[in-house]
Amino acid sequence: MKVVALGAGFGGLELTTRLSDALGDDVDVVLIDRSDGFVFGFSKLDVMFGRTTADAVHHAYADIVKPGVRFVQTAVRSIDAAARRVETDAGAFEADVLVVALGADLDPAATPGLVEGGHEFYTEPGAFALRDVLDGFDGGRVIVGVCSTPFKCPPAPSETALLVHDLLERRGLLDRSEVHLVMPLPVPIPPSPDASAALLTAFAERDIVFHPERLVRGLDPERKVALIADGDEMPYDLFLGVPKHTVPEVVAASDLCVDGWIPVDPVTLETAFPDVYAVGDVTSVGTPKAGVFAEGQAAVVADTIIARHRAGHDAPGYDGHGICYIEFGADEVGRVDVTFRGGERPQGRFDTPSVGYAADKGEFGASRIRRWFGREWTTR
Numbered sequence: 001m002k003v004v005a006l007g008a009g010f011g012g013l014e015l016t017t018r019l020s021d022a023l024g025d026d027v028d029v030v031l032i033d034r035s036d037g038f039v040f041g042f043s044k045l046d047v048m049f050g051r052t053t054a055d056a057v058h059h060a061y062a063d064i065v066k067p068g069v070r071f072v073q074t075a076v077r078s079i080d081a082a083a084r085r086v087e088t089d090a091g092a093f094e095a096d097v098l099v100v101a102l103g104a105d106l107d108p109a110a111t112p113g114l115v116e117g118g119h120e121f122y123t124e125p126g127a128f129a130l131r132d133v134l135d136g137f138d139g140g141r142v143i144v145g146v147c148s149t150p151f152k153c154p155p156a157p158s159e160t161a162l163l164v165h166d167l168l169e170r171r172g173l174l175d176r177s178e179v180h181l182v183m184p185l186p187v188p189i190p191p192s193p194d195a196s197a198a199l200l201t202a203f204a205e206r207d208i209v210f211h212p213e214r215l216v217r218g219l220d221p222e223r224k225v226a227l228i229a230d231g232d233e234m235p236y237d238l239f240l241g242v243p244k245h246t247v248p249e250v251v252a253a254s255d256l257c258v259d260g261w262i263p264v265d266p267v268t269l270e271t272a273f274p275d276v277y278a279v280g281d282v283t284s285v286g287t288p289k290a291g292v293f294a295e296g297q298a299a300v301v302a303d304t305i306i307a308r309h310r311a312g313h314d315a316p317g318y319d320g321h322g323i324c325y326i327e328f329g330a331d332e333v334g335r336v337d338v339t340f341r342g343g344e345r346p347q348g349r350f351d352t353p354s355v356g357y358a359a360d361k362g363e364f365g366a367s368r369i370r371r372w373f374g375r376e377w378t379t380r
Helices: 010-026 041-048 124-135 156-170 193-206 291-309 355-373
Strands: 002-006 028-033 069-073 076-080 085-088 091-094 097-100 105-107 141-146 178-182 209-211 216-220 225-228 233-235 238-242 244-246 276-278 321-329 332-339 347-354
Touching: 002 010, 002 091, 010 028, 010 069, 010 097, 010 291, 010 355, 041 124, 041 156, 041 321, 041 355, 097 291, 141 156, 141 216, 156 178, 156 193, 156 238, 156 321, 193 209, 193 321, 193 332, 193 347, 216 238, 291 321, 321 355, 332 355, 347 355
Parallel strands: 002 028, 002 097, 028 069, 097 276, 141 178, 141 238, 178 209
Antiparallel strands: 076 085, 085 091, 105 244, 216 225, 225 233, 321 332, 332 347
């Protein structure tokens, strides 16, 4: 069986690892990504706030040595879902099973003034460059603002606001600084009322000003003001933005895309095309755009392929479950355990922030690197 996986994030890495572990050389897996390595989303904040270095959080795909798996670093130029064929800069690849896990692209230029007058922290270059920017910041009004919906990792803007506060406090700059968080959501994390309440309490304790149900539509770099979608303006000294998310161009140009994203069966993750699956941020499956959900979806697809190869029973369907860690500052981390099912209110549990959950978060990352790359790693 030939399996081609497009994208080597949480989804692609989990898929190929499961297939290799179960089937070894009995399956021919090609994993394609334009990048040369993987970086956890949370590692971007670790670099940004000086906890570690960019080199330490980069995991080279060249280190992947697994039976039945071949990594190809190249750009995907076209996807023919009906034929299960992709064209790349390294040539064409045809598959018995095609899995699209290309994630969401980020477009800072789509927000007027963001590139010229602010900084985004969702791309690796953007987050890594902010380390020096924050080191040189001498205090003032900081705005953490969301510029478009949907966006990946819903807790990240709240985490950033809290970590900015910690940084200003450590450097003795709080007396001449303010931190504001501008989000289009009514609460920081709508699927988890308890997590939202804890974050709002943390904001209040630190005098972080939360601006709910407001979206940043642009910046005026000359006047240094953020332009809010409702017509308001907010002055800033430092703007940290969540840029617009879009489906990758190659997906938009394919016959997979509907209303901006790839629709899939919420249980099997199959697209409208037989033996073509999509997982993670590139889909409109109904879960948040976060790596842990891409991982869970990829596990379902992998188990389906394994069952098919072995002529066994159907694999269990996707249950919408995921665990998300949330930085609260002061070296404490909270945890949300949540399940999304179609047509139902999300069900979940929030675990109070602690240093212990910071250790759990570290093991979460280390365990994935151990499984996916076959080596040990410490997050900080």
